[in-house]
Amino acid sequence: xxxxxxxxxxxxxxxxxxxxxxxxxxxxxxxxxxxxxxxxxxxxxxxxxxxxxxxxxxxxxxxxxxxxxxxxxxxxxxxxxxxxxxxxxxxxxxxxxxxxxxxxxxxxxxxxxxxxxxxxxxxxxxxxxxxxxxxxxxxxxxxxxxxxxxxxxxxxxxxxxxxxxxxxxxxxxxxxxxxxxxxxxxxxxxxxxxxxxxxxxxxxxxxxxxxxxxxxxxxxxxxxxxxxxxxxxxxxxxxxxxxxxxxxxxxxxxxxxxxxxxxxxxxxxxxxxxxxxxxxxxxxxx
Numbered sequence: 001x002x003x004x005x006x007x008x009x010x011x012x013x014x015x016x017x018x019x020x021x022x023x024x025x026x027x028x029x030x031x032x033x034x035x036x037x038x039x040x041x042x043x044x045x046x047x048x049x050x051x052x053x054x055x056x057x058x059x060x061x062x063x064x065x066x067x068x069x070x071x072x073x074x075x076x077x078x079x080x081x082x083x084x085x086x087x088x089x090x091x092x093x094x095x096x097x098x099x100x101x102x103x104x105x106x107x108x109x110x111x112x113x114x115x116x117x118x119x120x121x122x123x124x125x126x127x128x129x130x131x132x133x134x135x136x137x138x139x140x141x142x143x144x145x146x147x148x149x150x151x152x153x154x155x156x157x158x159x160x161x162x163x164x165x166x167x168x169x170x171x172x173x174x175x176x177x178x179x180x181x182x183x184x185x186x187x188x189x190x191x192x193x194x195x196x197x198x199x200x201x202x203x204x205x206x207x208x209x210x211x212x213x214x215x216x217x218x219x220x221x222x223x224x225x226x227x228x229x230x231x232x233x234x235x236x237x238x239x240x241x242x243x244x245x246x247x248x249x250x251x252x253x254x255x256x257x258x259x260x261x262x263x264x265x266x267x268x269x270x271x272x273x274x275x276x277x278x279x280x281x282x283x284x285x286x
Contacts, residue, residue, distance in 0.1 A: 096109040098225060151169045189242045203263070262283075
């Protein structure tokens with residue numbers, strides 16, 4: 001525990017010296033050729049990836065499953081399903097279909113929502129228009145650096161899509177990252193440490209906590225398809241909020257692997273205000 005506290009203190013000091021303001025400035029938009037002739041498509045290493053998690057509640061335990069299906073190395077469908085057993089089994093699901101059309105990727109789900117991504121020459125999304133039942137409801141801008149996704153901004157129609165309602169800004173360091181999360185007036189900065197003592201992230205699985213932060217949570221299929229930049233090759237070991245000493249909150253990720261170095265599950269242990277909470281996400285690939 002003392003060793004971790006010293007590491008934590010050094011980490012925070014490094015972050016504070018690196019930070020120049022409470023809210024990180026957005027990086028520059030990547031240069032895009034005027035007339036791109038081809039679009040890079042990074043092939044995924046699996047045909048189908050399954051994730052499963054038991055969600056405890058006051059009533060029944062809910063099972064949440066995701067199925068990511070690829071064709072020729074490209075993600076073409078994502079299915080999300082929740083199920084529980086009460087008097088009889090109950091299940092709800094929705095499907096997202098992904099199509100690649102030159103400089104655009106279009107993701108349409110069974111709830112009537114369509115995300116249209118405009119790509120740069122590297123095959124990464126620069127912007128996205130989200131329509132719900134044919135009406136534009138949200139717009140997004142994406143930014144990158146040499147490591148991966150460095151920022152996402154969300155714009156809503158109530159001010160004619162002019163002011164960012166939410167954003168995530170990410171700064172990469174050799175063995176860690178710092179990311180800032182802002183939604184309306186809420187603002188929080190986190191530090192994350194990579195784990196270099198376990199196999200690399202060959203399946204390109206996003207970090208569960210980061211992927212669930214709004215507005216990135218609105219782009220799950222695009223994130224897994226890697227049109228929002230490459231997923232970092234190292235799994236996260238710890239994530240902790242900065243400037244929240246009272247809670248002493250730390251989120252630790254324990255991954256288990258098979259003999260081929262493929263993750264079989266991830267146990268996420270969160271310690272906050274003296275209490276401990278656990279999640280377990282299981283993985284399977286075909």
